[in-house]
Amino acid sequence: MSDVSRAFKRLLVGRAIRSDRLGETLLPKRIALPVFASDALSSVAYAPDEIFLTLAIAGGSMVAFHSWEIGLAVVLVMVVVVMSYRQNVHAYPSGGGDYEVATVNIGPKAGVTVASALLVDYVLTVAVSVSSGVQNAAAAFPFVRGHEVWVALALVVLLTAMNLRGVRESGTAFAIPTYAFMIGIIGMAVWGNVRAAMGTLPPAPSAGFELRPEPGYEALTGVAFAFLLLRAFSSGCAALTGVEAISNGVPAFRKPKSKNASTTLVMMGSISVIMLLSIIGLARRTGVQFAEDPATQLYQDGVPVGAGYVQETIIGQLATTVFDGFPVGVLFIAIVTGIILILAANTAFNGFPVLASVLAKDGFLPRQLSQRGDRLAYSNGILILASAAMLLIFVYDAEVTKLIQLYIVGVFVSFTVSQIGMVRHWNRHLADTNEPKERARMMRSRAINAVGATMSGTVLLVVLATKFMRGAGFAILAMVFLFFLMLAIDKHYRRVSEELELSADGRAERALPSHVHAVVLVSKLHKPTMRALAYARACRPSVLEAVTVAVEPEKSDELLAEWDRLQVPVPLKMLDSPYREITRPIIDYVRSIRSSNPRDVVTVYVPEYVVGHWWEHVLHNQSALRLKAALLFTPGVMVVSVPWQLRSSEGAEEWVIGGQAAPSSVRGPGRGRA
Structure with a gap:
């Protein structure tokens, strides 16, 4: 490596860190929260939009009467999943997460199934989050319009460079905008409700429009009505993506690792629930109208608003409403929302390399992925994740509407299999324990995981039924490909190991x-x-x-x-x-x-x-x-x-x-x- 290239590398990733300083890179809870929770927290920026868009197919009355029900159903699933993952974090703190749980309790093939689903989902997280952030930025910065793909690719490169510098440094850099987003959304919700209580909260800019159903959806009943609700629910479950990242990233926490990871998981779940319900509640209170095709579905005085109407996101409409007369507040919400959507990819940059390193140590991925780089980060995993995400962004033209259809299948596959594995984990330990208090604790944990498995399995079926033909099938094909690829790699390593094994006495190998x-x-x-x-x-x-x-x-x-x-x-x-x-x-x-x-x-x-x-x-x-x-x-x-x-x-x-x-x-x- 030349002096110039070496200097460039040091400028890009920083000075090399000695292996014995690994402990200095571990994260306190205040940094771990934005590092591992940015994906889950950022989903509140688009999960409400997905709920409203789906329900809007059947008209404004469907949104008004059922958006809160869908929101509560999503929150219920989130609470159960967070409670279930607290059991995972304490039982399996090594960083294998869902993969380790499934492998130990069900078998290696179940573990590989979970791993393939998570790896695909991490790649999609980067592609969807960055593309969504760029599309939001294009609304505020017109020069981005028409160049979304290249801007998205450049942002992935930037995120890659930040993560190559190490988990701690990237976490410190991303902490401020993540906390700013949380403060902005919660602050907007609090101020909006205060104004509503005072009677000074104005209606949303789109509240005066009539939202009409699409042709053929005017009077849904029976199975069609239930299917539309299930579609809205599956779209809203995008809010759960990223929950599993903490269980995969336990080794990155400071000691006591399990306790700190569990606390961070509860904090993340609580904040996500508050923000999601706040946005849905404010949207209903201010009369936000949000349509997939506003030009034909939104009417004003009986006339379609037409193609000239620019529909803002739900958060954008709420910021304009709550902070009317205070443009700084509107601008602040717009900026932090765009940034958090991009930084949500950072969760995948922390989860993917750690999981890949565990798989590499077990022989399911190339051994190089288990090695740390100069900055004690898993550099090879980071580069592979970035390359795969950039390929998706390029192929799908950074269009969220195309990429979102591939999303969340993988995470619910891992949710379901890992929770089944946890039920078997508690069954095994209960058979070896006679102490009453310990048995009672284990039985409570088993009940939580059983409910989590049932609920996440149900959601998985709903997602497959509602999204398979809309693009989720490609994500499943990618998981199947990875599954067989990892089995082939494992077979290769086993065969090589058998060939290199010494004979019982080693005499044949010592012969001159x-x-x-x-x-x-x-x-x-x-x-x-x-x-x-x-x-x-x-x-x-x-x-x-x-x-x-x-x-x-x-x-x-x-x-x-x-x-x-x-x-x-x-x-x-x-x-x-x-x-x-x-x-x-x-x-x-x-x-x-x-x-x-x-x-x-x-x-x-x-x-x-x-x-x-x-x-x-x-x-x-x-x-x-x-x-x-x-x-x-x-x-x-x-x-x-x-x-x-x-x-x-x-x-x-x-x-x-x-x-x-x-x-x-x-x-x-x-x-x-x-």
Whole structure:
């Protein structure tokens, strides 16, 4: 890594942190709340909109009479889920969350099912949150309009850089806007209700409109009526996304980890419930009219408002109403709402890498995902999450209406399976416990988890029934793909482990070869070749010979003459190559040695020289690279690279391994091929 790139990396992510300072990166509750709860808290910015939009299909009366019922149903589910996850946090504080609960209590495949659902949901959280934030910003900043995709991609890059600096630093940076959003929404609700009690709260800007049902939805009854309510309920359940992040992020909390995580979970649930009910209540009190197609559904004096009408979000309409005559308040709400929608992605940036690291340690994902980066963050997981989210944003043009249909399926899959796992967890422990008080506590916990499993399972069925044909099917396909991919990775690691396992006594692995047959590859007689010959002789093999390929007769004759003139004390063997190949004759020759002496080891010495610039590689023959690649697949063959440093490599950049300079024995910016 060059000095310039190293300096840029340090500017981007900060100075490397020693492993023994991991404890300094752990989060207190005041920082953990905005880090892990920004997704769940931000959902109140769009969950009410989704409820109102769905109910508005059947007209304003449906919204007026049933929005509060849907809101209360969502709150009930949220309370049960939060109470259930408190049991998870205390029982499984290692950070595996739903994955660990399902794996331990149901089985590895159940754990992989939960993990695949959560990984997909984390990616969607980033894509939906950032796209929603950009669309809100476009209303306030016209220059964003038409460039939403690129702005969204740039914001994901910014979030990635912040998280690469470490959980604590990103949490500190995001704490202020998250708390500002909470204060803004709760403050708006309090002031709105105070004004309502005083009789000074005006109607919303859209209160004077008539909201008419879409064609075919004028008089819903029976199954159609129930299905519409279920659709509104499933859309409102977006408010529950992010609840599971705390159970996956317990290791990031300060000690006592479980207690602090549990407290943070309750705080998050309480604040979310207050804000969600406050927004729905104020919207009904001020007469907010909110339609999916306002141009055709909203009427004023019996005439459609038309395409010229710009419909603000519910929070935007409430801010205009509550803070009429106080534009600073309206602007404050607009800014913090836009920011929190973008920062909601930060929850996924903390949950995805931790879960991926646990899966990697268990062998279901590549091992590299379990390693921490310079700043003690799981850098590889962060980069994979960002790449996948950016791909979704690009493919779906950063349109929330398209992305939202893929959303929340994964989180309810994990809710349901993990709560079933917790019921089995308590059943197992109850069978081993005779102490009355402890049994009573466990039975209460089991009842909570049983209710949570039933309720989240019901919601999952509702979500699948109402959203499958509207896009949720693609999310399920992604989960299925990840499920089988992780099983395949696990199978690969198990197979490799079995192949590398020592025999019972280890005698077969300790056995020495009968002879070592050394072969030095020669293209011409120069300094790299002489060093390779000297090194091979110093290793004292049983047999030592130099091998060259006769591609051009004139050059081969010159090499033989020079070899004899210098009296090189190693026999030179020339391989014939009528078709001017280099790799094939050498591979065939090495294999012939092995076939005639199967208990021998063949060591092939490859002279190479080190160059100092990347562009110099283009100017040099790559035959040695092809040879080494082919020899690595030949059983019983050892390949030894013998480097010769050219002057251009002097003072060149060092290789950096894990942020530290490599030892001199492995330094070198790159190798040209002799």
